[in-house]
Amino acid sequence: MARTISYREAINEALAQEMERDSSVIVMGEDNAGGAGSPGDDDAWGGVLGVTKGLYHRFPGRVLDTPITESAFIGAAIGAATRGMRPVAELMFIDFMGVCFDQIFNQAAKFRYMFGGKAETPVVIRTMYGAGLRAAAQHSQALYPVFTHIPGLKVVVPSSPYEAKGLLIQSIRDNDPVIFCEHKAMYDTSGEVPEDSYTIPFGEANVVRDGDDVTIVAIGRMVSVAEQAAAELASAGVEAEILDPRTTSPLDTDTILESVENTGRLVVVDESTPRCNLATDISALVAKEAFGSLRAPIEMVTAPHTPVPFADTLEDLYIPDPQRVVNAAKAVMEWKR
Amino acid sequence: MDERIAKIVMPKWGLSMTSGKVTEWIASEGDEIADGDELADIDTDKITGSLEASDEGILRRVIAEAGEDVPVGGTIALIAPADVPEEEIDEAARLAREEIDSGAVAEVAGPVTGTVQVDGRTLAYATLGEGEEQVVLVHGYGGDKNSWLFVQEPLSESRTVHAIDLPGHGESTKDVGDGSLDTLANAVLGFLAEKEISRAHLVGHSLGGAVVVAVAAKAPAQVASLTLVAPAGFGKDVNAEYLRGFASASSRRELKPHLTALFADPSQATRQLADDLMKYKRLDGVDKVLNTLLDTLLAPLDVTDLMSKVDAPVRVVWGRQDAVLPATHGESLANVRYVDGAGHMVHMEAPNSVVEAFTSPNE
Numbered sequence: 001m002a003r004t005i006s007y008r009e010a011i012n013e014a015l016a017q018e019m020e021r022d023s024s025v026i027v028m029g030e031d032n033a034g035g036a037g038s039p040g041d042d043d044a045w046g047g048v049l050g051v052t053k054g055l056y057h058r059f060p061g062r063v064l065d066t067p068i069t070e071s072a073f074i075g076a077a078i079g080a081a082t083r084g085m086r087p088v089a090e091l092m093f094i095d096f097m098g099v100c101f102d103q104i105f106n107q108a109a110k111f112r113y114m115f116g117g118k119a120e121t122p123v124v125i126r127t128m129y130g131a132g133l134r135a136a137a138q139h140s141q142a143l144y145p146v147f148t149h150i151p152g153l154k155v156v157v158p159s160s161p162y163e164a165k166g167l168l169i170q171s172i173r174d175n176d177p178v179i180f181c182e183h184k185a186m187y188d189t190s191g192e193v194p195e196d197s198y199t200i201p202f203g204e205a206n207v208v209r210d211g212d213d214v215t216i217v218a219i220g221r222m223v224s225v226a227e228q229a230a231a232e233l234a235s236a237g238v239e240a241e242i243l244d245p246r247t248t249s250p251l252d253t254d255t256i257l258e259s260v261e262n263t264g265r266l267v268v269v270d271e272s273t274p275r276c277n278l279a280t281d282i283s284a285l286v287a288k289e290a291f292g293s294l295r296a297p298i299e300m301v302t303a304p305h306t307p308v309p310f311a312d313t314l315e316d317l318y319i320p321d322p323q324r325v326v327n328a329a330k331a332v333m334e335w336k337r
Numbered sequence: 338m339d340e341r342i343a344k345i346v347m348p349k350w351g352l353s354m355t356s357g358k359v360t361e362w363i364a365s366e367g368d369e370i371a372d373g374d375e376l377a378d379i380d381t382d383k384i385t386g387s388l389e390a391s392d393e394g395i396l397r398r399v400i401a402e403a404g405e406d407v408p409v410g411g412t413i414a415l416i417a418p419a420d421v422p423e424e425e426i427d428e429a430a431r432l433a434r435e436e437i438d439s440g441a442v443a444e445v446a447g448p449v450t451g452t453v454q455v456d457g458r459t460l461a462y463a464t465l466g467e468g469e470e471q472v473v474l475v476h477g478y479g480g481d482k483n484s485w486l487f488v489q490e491p492l493s494e495s496r497t498v499h500a501i502d503l504p505g506h507g508e509s510t511k512d513v514g515d516g517s518l519d520t521l522a523n524a525v526l527g528f529l530a531e532k533e534i535s536r537a538h539l540v541g542h543s544l545g546g547a548v549v550v551a552v553a554a555k556a557p558a559q560v561a562s563l564t565l566v567a568p569a570g571f572g573k574d575v576n577a578e579y580l581r582g583f584a585s586a587s588s589r590r591e592l593k594p595h596l597t598a599l600f601a602d603p604s605q606a607t608r609q610l611a612d613d614l615m616k617y618k619r620l621d622g623v624d625k626v627l628n629t630l631l632d633t634l635l636a637p638l639d640v641t642d643l644m645s646k647v648d649a650p651v652r653v654v655w656g657r658q659d660a661v662l663p664a665t666h667g668e669s670l671a672n673v674r675y676v677d678g679a680g681h682m683v684h685m686e687a688p689n690s691v692v693e694a695f696t697s698p699n700e
Binding site: 002162166194196197198199200201204207210254255 | 511587588589590608616619620621
């Protein structure tokens with residue numbers, strides 16, 4: 001039965017159902033229980049924003065609070081994965097990837113390749129990304145393009161509670177390292193989610209909205225921004241097709257190309273900074289593979305090439321909003337040679 | 338308000354419908370309306386269907402113009418005898434308009450959902466209506482109780498109508514055991530037992546048609562009549578490509594082309610339908626369910642022996658454009674209504690034909 005639950009609850013439910021199904025699934029990270037081993041409540045936090053709350057008591061011994069040492073516990077999770085566990089490690093903020101990046105990009109991502117295909121590393125690294133919570137430059141970045149750049153990693157950016165649950169279950173069952181990027185401003189958004197377990201395959205874009213005039217590819221939280229823009233565009237007579245790639249690696253290039261071949265126009269909406277991000281990657285793909293179909297230059301709606309500002313007014317300006325997407329779509333619609 | 342003014346309201350076709358859009362008015366203001374006349378085409382988020390009148394009189398006023406989205410239960414038109422004064426109609430129309438505009442539309446009672454336990458599995462169902470006569474609707478391969486959305490409501494006016502989810506489908510447990518017709522028939526019989534229904538009219542579509550034949554053969558005393566809608570098991574030349582394609586499709590892109598085989602009008606295979614089916618197909622266990630049942634369907638399935646044991650009245654409805662189980666399968670059956678302009682999903686494309694067959698007098 002599908003009921004309406006939050007993005008946070010959808011992720012918690014996916015973890016609980018997989019822990020129930022498979023005893024090799026464990027959860028570990030900073031404050032994933034919170035306060036374990038010290039006086040007071042044992043499950044005080046459930047992660048800094050409460051995503052893993054409740055799992056500690058339900059699955060004794062399988063939710064581990066770790067020291068504030070990403071290099072150690074991300075490395076431990078990857079090592080455990082190579083020995084048959086299915087750890088779901090929480091890298092609290094994606095911005096902290098720097099301190100554990102060797103374990104991720106030069107170890108986990110390379111094992112299958114360097115060991116002749118014989119090694120499997122079924123680790124999931126859940127991590128929070130994104131601006132909007134007034135958390136300043138070191139806790140607000142959208143760094144999924146950095147992981148997308150690395151062969152050997154699968155990168156998931158769920159845009160709704162439904163996608164979050166199905167993609168997380170798929171991530172846990174996958175035998176390769178998966179970076180699962182949750183937007184911190186989406187935890188309280190809600191949507192219909194089936195109670196039963198289900199999986200959404202990697203590399204299959206979701207066609208969020210059908211339209212023949214312009215293709216809008218949007219990542220993660222930007223999908224809802226694109227939907228608001230599409231509603232406004234529709235009232236102006238422009239029908240946008242919205243694609244949510246769901247995973248940036250692997251990327252469903254076929255669906256993107258097919259859509260642009262139909263519409264002839266592309267807008268990519270990506271919350272990350274504009275150099276070497278998903279917007280440039282998808283634009284390059286379309287420019288190379290569907291050049292003959294394009295009726296206007298591609299528009300990219302991204303953050304500016306700056307750190308995320310702390311001032312409220314500047315942060316609000318920093319994040320792509322529906323109006324910017326509308327303007328970009330109108331620009332490609334009205335473009336004349 | 339004059340009691341002779343009947344309000345035509347936005348129907349609730351299925352559990353998830355909260356509003357609908359009048360796409361076209363078939364009847365016009367001033368028309369004489371008889372019970373069963375088609376009034377308007379209505380678009381839900383699933384499919385477009387025709388709303389039939391259940392009142393008689395003159396269509397005095399259209400409240401919701403074509404293109405307007407109206408919440409379920411909102412008054413979209415008024416029917417009244419010719420001698421109701423125009424001022425009364427004006428006043429009723431004003432109130433109806435205010436109600437829609439304010440959004441304060443009283444929620445229409447939709448089907449009541451529930452579950453029963455049968456053979457270790459949970460079976461889900463949705464019940465509508467309160468009549469003494471009991472009706473059970475059984476969907477086909479890969480379908481669910483919501484596929485009866487246009488049929489359950491009209492049948493429920495004077496009957497209690499249960500739409501069930503077969504094992505492996507909808508919100509029932511995603512397990513069909515050996516997937517045999519007998520297992521599925523036992524699920525229906527288990528439902529009747531759990532709900533303490535001693536005798537029911539059974540309506541089955543496609544695989545569900547074969548299932549209700551098996552039920553009637555096993556437990557003749559419990560079956561008041563059978564209405565078979567494009568039933569499986571009456572011929573060998575089934576569209577195996579569709580069935581295999583449906584079972585194996587792992588994305589909306591793969592699934593959508595197969596869905597057009599279900600309808601005479603391919604535009605009925607909407608993206609919403611494909612999305613809903615993909616959401617079902619992604620659930621744990623469904624892949625095994627569909628492949629197990631595929632073996633039952635392609636064995637090939639033959640229910641002609643079972644049919645010879647059925648002594649309840651039988652009516653059959655078949656879409657002429659059925660591209661899954663061809664209408665020629667109806668040749669071995671009596672009492673068949675062939676419906677032009679309908680494909681395999683007759684109960685969605687031409688629901689009236691199913692309702693008419695069900696209510697037609699016994700031969």
